[in-house]
Amino acid sequence: MARARSSSKQSRAQPQQPRQNGGHALPSKLARYLDPEASWDKDQLLDAVHWIRQALGLLCGLLWGAVPLVGAVWIALFLAISTGTIYWYYAYLLKIDEEEYGGHGALLQEGLFASFTLFLDSSVQFGSLLRSSLVEQTSGSLLTMSARRDSPEQV
Secondary structure: HHHHHHHHHHHHHHHOOOOOOOOOOOOHEEEEEOOOOOOOOOHHHHHHHEEEEEEEEEEEEHHHOOOOOOOHHHHHHHHHHHHHHHHHHHHOOOOOOOOHHHHHHHHHOOHHHHHHHHHHHHHHHHHHHHHHHHHHHHHHHHHHHHHHHHHOOOO
């Protein structure tokens, strides 16, 4: 028992070395998404594709809402950006065999509807918020100018 105690004290006293995985230190969770040598199971890859697409939907929605880009051309551009980014991610960055994960169709449609919904909602909501605050500021200054104009001048 004394030996067990002394060995546990020694193991606590020694600084722990980072574990090695194929010559590399264990990557952070975020770095794993950019590592072409990482192993993926189907659910993990589909989750990664889903959340990347959600981030793109929110980012593009905020941008489209701020700039007021409206119409079918801009919606089609979002779909092209979203699909192209996902294709680039799994085909060129991760260099995976898409057939192991259900083919191009399964990977490219993963999270598409949710992302499209998030894109439309964030675009409309953010655009409305910006424009309504601008209208309030403009109408407030116009009312102030109108009140000054209508008030009798003091002599």
